[in-house]
Amino acid sequence: MELINIKGTDDTPNVILDKDNAKFEISGRSLPEDVNMFYEPILEWIDSYAEAPCEKTEFNFKLEYFNTASSKVILDILLKFEEIVENGHEVLINWHYHEEEEDMLEAGEEYADIVEIPFEYIAYTD
Numbered sequence: 001m002e003l004i005n006i007k008g009t010d011d012t013p014n015v016i017l018d019k020d021n022a023k024f025e026i027s028g029r030s031l032p033e034d035v036n037m038f039y040e041p042i043l044e045w046i047d048s049y050a051e052a053p054c055e056k057t058e059f060n061f062k063l064e065y066f067n068t069a070s071s072k073v074i075l076d077i078l079l080k081f082e083e084i085v086e087n088g089h090e091v092l093i094n095w096h097y098h099e100e101e102e103d104m105l106e107a108g109e110e111y112a113d114i115v116e117i118p119f120e121y122i123a124y125t126d
Contacts, residue, residue: 004045012038013063017045022054026077027062027096030070039073046080053089057081062096063104075111082115092118099123 001019008014008028016025032038059081066074081091095108105121112119 001045001048004042013066015042017042017049019049019054022056022058024057025060025062026074027060029064030066030074032070035067035069035073039070039076043073043076043080046077050080050084050087053084056090056092057084058092058094060094060096061108064098064101065104066107071107075114078111078115078117082117085117092120094120094122096122096124099125 003020004015004017006012006015010029012032013026013028013030016023018024026042059077061074063074078093081093085091093108093112095105095111097104097108105123108119108121
C-alpha cells in the first residue's frame with residue numbers, strides 16, 4: 001500500500017498512514033478549510049487498508065485541537081476501524097491528550113462510548 005505522509009500546518013494535522021511499518025497517526029491541529037477535501041484521501045486509504053489490515057493495528061490520535069467538522073471525520077475514521085474489528089482483526093486506539101486538556105480526554109471518552117474499539121488514554125506534558 002502507498003504510504004500517506006502529510007506534513008501538518010497551523011490548520012491541518014500531521015498524518016502518517018504506513019502499513020509496512022505499522023505506523024498510523026494523526027497529530028497536531030485539525031481545522032482545515034475544506035475538511036472533506038483534506039480527509040477524503042485518508043478515508044479512501046483506510047477503506048483500502050480494511051481489505052487486508054495488519055493482524056494488529058494501533059492508531060494514534062495526538063490532536064491538540066479539532067473543530068466540529070473534523071470531529072465528524074474522526075468519528076468516520078473510528079467507524080471504519082470498528083468494521084476492521086468486526087471482521088476479526090485487533091485494533092487499539094491510543095488517544096493522546098495534554099494532561100491539562102480535560103476537553104480532549106473527554107472527547108476521546110465520548111468516541112470510545114460510540115465505537116466498539118479498545119481505547120487507551122495517554123496523558124503527556126509539553
